[in-house]
Amino acid sequence: MVDSASLTPTAYPRLVKRCAAVLVLALAALIGAPSLASAHSDLVSTVPEDGAVLPEAPTELVFTFTEPLMPDFVRFIALAPDGTSGDLLVTAVEGPVATVSWPQGAVPGTWDVQYRVVSQDGHPIDGGIVFTYGADPAPSPTVEPTSSDPTAVPTLEPTPEPISESSVAASPSASNPDPATAPAASTSTNGGWIIAGIAVGVLAIIAIVGVVLRSRSS
Secondary structure (H helix, E strand, C coil): CCCCCCCCCCHHHHHHHHHHHHHHHHHHHHHHHHHHHCCCCCEEEEECCCCCEECCCCCEEEEEECCCEEEEEEEEEEECCCCCEEECEEEEEECCEEEEECCCCCCCEEEEEEEEEEECCCCEEEEEEEEEECCCCCCCCCCCCCCCCCCCCCCCCCCCCCCCHHHHHHCCCCCCCCCCCHHHHHHHHHHHHHHHHHHHHHHHHHHHHHHHHHHHHC
16 A cells, blocks of 8 residues: 555655546447447348249358458358258358358259358357248149130030921921822722722623523423
């Protein structure tokens, strides 16, 4: 401790300055501590984005962080749709940006890419993104046409043509006999009467001859 009795009047200002300097340094340390804690690197953006659905496979992946990275401590792992995994090739690390080559011929589907990097301040961070490419869209249902479909062409029944008087007169009917067959019927009837008349005449002649022969014999 400092003996107040040994202090001269000129020593008080020096002591006050030292105490003020110590307080300023302590306050600076307290204020700077949260800033140092928040200075660790973090992921800012990716190409493709997390959850993206792509029409085809990408050629490379790009990850951008808030702080420069240590190239020797950058690793990316791909988890395939079938559950297998493998390391991806890191082609470039430029400051806070890491570029990863995507393997050609990788099967389509949903991929999970995990990363673990270390920023220049020595703080490691990890995380991952998921994206999908080459997935077949769901087939749209095919609607079969029905009879109630307004676009269906109805089947029309043929409409009978009206019967005119000329067609009735021209076409023969059952009530009017064919003129070619009518004379034949009357001819057959007359022939029967003629045969019957001849038979009666022959019988009459036979009877007369019989009477004459009887009268001569008597």
